[in-house]
Amino acid sequence: MPIEMNAQTRIPTLDIARFTHPTSPEDRDAFVAELGSAYREWGFAGIRNHGIPQDQIDRAYDVFQRFFAQSDETKRKYHVAGGGGARGYTPFGVETAKGAQYHDLKEFWHIGREIPRDHHCADVMQANLWPDEIPEFREVGYGLYQSLDTLGAQVLSALALHIGLPENYFVDKTNYGNSILRPIHYPPITTPDIPNVRAGAHEDINLITLLVGASAAGLEVKSRTGEWVPFTSDADTIVVNIGDMLQRLTNHVYPSTTHRVVNPPGELARQPRYSTPFFLHPNPDFLIDVLDSCVTDENPSRYPEAITAQGYLEERLREIKLK
Template sequence: MQLKAVDYNAPNAAQEFVESLRQTGFGVLKNHPIQQSSVASIYKNWEAFFNTYEKNKFVYNKDKQDGFFPQSVSEVAKGFKKKDIKEYFHYYPWGQCPDALREELSTYYKNTSSLAAELLSWIENESPEEVSKHYSMPLSSMIDDSEQTLLRVLHYPPLAGDEEPDAIRAAAHEDINLITLLPAANEPGLQVKAKDGTWLDVPCDFGNLIVNIGDMLQEASGHYFPSTTHRVINPEGTDVTKARISLPLFLHPRPDVKLSERHTAGTYLHERLTELGVL
């Protein structure tokens, strides 16, 4: 099985995209409205930022979860004991950000959030009635005025050879949120776990936009849409000297939004962040 890119402008784009999400938990879009020049510029500017001491002036607020997370506090995926080999910056419009980088990141945040709302409408419109009747409100309305949607700038540094045994750039995990939008990274490595347990390489053609389902959409849809396990594997050979930058946008509902009889978005998020050890 392969993940194929769906043309955003095709007449049947919504159907093909949602079917891919349904079958694999992932959808890949090409010819979408996010400017590749913007993505390339962000990658360049933030790789330079991560290579300076200035990043330490923006160390994260534990309560607000905004700012720079050094590798020493990197996430430990649920069920794993080794920290991921990465560092990252959490951007929220209301949070801290280097002045020189804020405008570019803010524009990208707005544009991708708008596209994400459209994709959530695709998902809702393509949901069977027995699934959509359980949504507490339109999926795209769940993110209206949400201050929880997170843009994460991820930096996977070159491998130095002294990494902990079995540690990888991002251990197998599922995302917490509704959906995640991710432009193809500057280096390969992202894999998704298929239903038969094998690992599939996610197309990393520069210009593709990768979308995956998170746990909150799985919860809201009664598991009709699967939150798919994915990981970022370590490079090999000469590629170990290359850093990897990626830019996931995690679409989060407002905390009060009801996901299911068990959870609001707020209670669900708190439960998962506690499991990850970041609260």
């Protein structure tokens, strides 16, 4: 089956059922090759037939929108001062893309992995907060977290095979990863000629990001030639992109591509936008050290020193003004 190309974007969309429920070993191998090629070129791809029911996604968006519709006073009850935005609510006007002059035009909530409070990573992985005003928020939000975590593991398995690693290479490196589900609300833009954009040009910090059900256009991906390419996926497609941690681990074999969320033109700017990315992280104590299989004479190691995932995360959170 050929790769589908979104006519608007040229960024590939692939059917992951060819990997999870293949019709033949040859088709599974072909999927791995096509997925790896897409990520080497773009750092982005669309994933369809992912197995997450649309009604689950719709219910999650309904719950998230109802939270963001609460009063500012109510939402700020769940802001953890000094917490780096790790859990709970982060107000509008806080996060700023690395190197950007202006803050992003968004507010968001963070759901993290549920771990026992006596777990050895509990000191760097805070307990979740849940809004009392919406009782089903926990069940629905964490249910989507778990579904995206499972899908992310499938994508990582295929990417591992593409670079000559065992299919299960990432399993024990992400099983208590500090992954984050981030429901985002971009409010209507009512001030003309505002210098801020909804999300400034940036690369993600983590291994891979899975974006489910963005409610409006605006996502743009920077090509290798410097062109900004719109990527508005179909309703049944989840956008998955490479983050800086995987770029570093693979010595840039898989590039972490710059992307942004631009402000829509005219009256469309007066409509809110909602999106929900899932940032899949490795375990906090995982050592990000360039893989031998990704070092060649043509691509010598770019990172002579290793760094833990937690150390890298804290460094980047300071850069984007969450710490």
